[in-house]
Every structure is written in C-alpha cells, then in structure tokens.
Amino acid sequence: MINVNEYFGGAVKSLAYTAADGKSTIGVIETGEYEFGTSTPETMTVIEGELIALLPGETEWKSYTNGQSFKVAADASFKVKTTGQSSYLCKYQ
Template sequence: MISTNEYFDGHVKSLGYASAKGKSTVGVMEIGEYEFGTSTHETMVVIEGEMDVKLPGSSNWVTFKSGESYTVDANEKFQVKVPVQTSYLCQYK
C-alpha cells in the first residue's frame, strides 16, 4: 500500500512504500528551511537537487548533492536548508 505524507504546509511531500529492504519514502522538498525528527534510523539519499544539513551533535552545515547520502539515528532532530527544489529517498530501519 502506498501512503501519502505532507509536511510544513505542503512544502514537503512524499509517498511511502514497503519493499524487500523495508519501509521507504520518496519525496520532494520546496526551497526552505526545515527541522525533522526521527523515530527510527534513517538513510537519506538526495536524488536531484541539494540540501544543506546540520546533523545531530554538529554545529557545521554539510551540503549533500545528487547521489550523496547521510544517516540519522533514531530519536534525533536535524535541520535541513534546501536552496533548490530537491527530491529524495528516505530509507527507514
């Protein structure tokens, strides 16, 4: 079953699905700044565009571009700045 998710007044939208590897979402973020919280371990893959990310425990922003990924442990918060419309794949464990 495919689920739909919408956050930040529609500026972030995704479709959720389950595969042999587990649960995932694929979505798009509009230009903006966001703070996300995790309930499980997440691997975020940038499909197209880019995002500047401040990971938990860090004071530095790191830019991730198309084809690059980062991980965030469960029960953490992280910040994202999106300078261009950006698509992503988020895999949950």
Template sequence: MITENQYFDGNVKSLGYETAKGKSTVGVINPGEYTFGTAQKEIMHIMEGELTALLPGTTDWQSIKAGSNFEVPANSSFKVKASVQTAYLCQYR
C-alpha cells in the same frame, strides 16, 4: 500499500512504501529550512538538487549534493535547508 505524506504546509511531500528491508519514502522538498524528527534510523539519499544539513551531534552545516546520502540515528532530529526543489529517497531502518 502506498501512503501520501505532506509536511510544513505542503512544502515537503512524499510517497511511502514498504520493502522487505523496511519502510521507505520518496519525495520532494521545496526551498526553505525545515526540522525533521525521526524515531527510526534514516538513510537519506539526494536524487536531484541539493540540501544543506545540520546533523545530530554536529555544529557545522554540510552540503549534500545529488548522488550523496547521509544517515541520522533513531530518536533524533536534524535540520535541512533547500535553495532549490530537491528530490530524495529516505530509507527507515
């Protein structure tokens, strides 16, 4: 089953699906700054565009470019900034 998700007044949209390893989403983030929370570990792959991320336990924003990824532990939150539309794949493990 494919699910549709929409956050932040439609500025972040994704399609969710299940694999043998768990849930994943693929989506697009419009320019802006957003705070996400997660109950599961997340591995976020940037497919196109670029994000700046403030990850749990850090005080410095990190640039995450297309072809790169970052991990967020379960039961935490993180912030991202996008200056251009950015496509991502997020795996929940």
C-alpha cells in the same frame, strides 16, 4: 500500500512504501529550511538537487547533492535547507 505524506503546509511531500528491504519514502522539498524528527534510524539520499543538513551533534551545515547520503540515528532531530526544489529517498532501518 502507498501512503501520501505532507508537511510544513505542503512544502515537503513524500510517498511512503514498503520495499523488500524495509520502509522507505521518496519525496520533494521546496526551497526553505525545515526540522525533522525520526523515531528509527534513517538514511537520506539526495536524488536531485541539494540538501544542506545540520545533523545531530554537528555545529556546521554540510551539503549533499545527487547520489550522496547521510544517516540519522533513532530518536533524533535534524535540519535541512534547500535553495531550490530537491528530491530525496529516505530508507528506514
């Protein structure tokens, strides 16, 4: 089944689904800065655009663009910001 998720007043929208290798979401983020939390480890891959992330334990923001990924451990929060609409694939382990 596909579930629709909406966060931050509709500025972040995703579709959640279960693939052969586990749960995933694919989504779009509007221009802005957002903080997310995760209860399971996840890998975010930028499909289109740019996500600038401040990951747990880091002090500097890092840019990720088309095809690049970053990982976040379970029970952590992280920040992302965009300067334009960006899309991503998030795989949960």
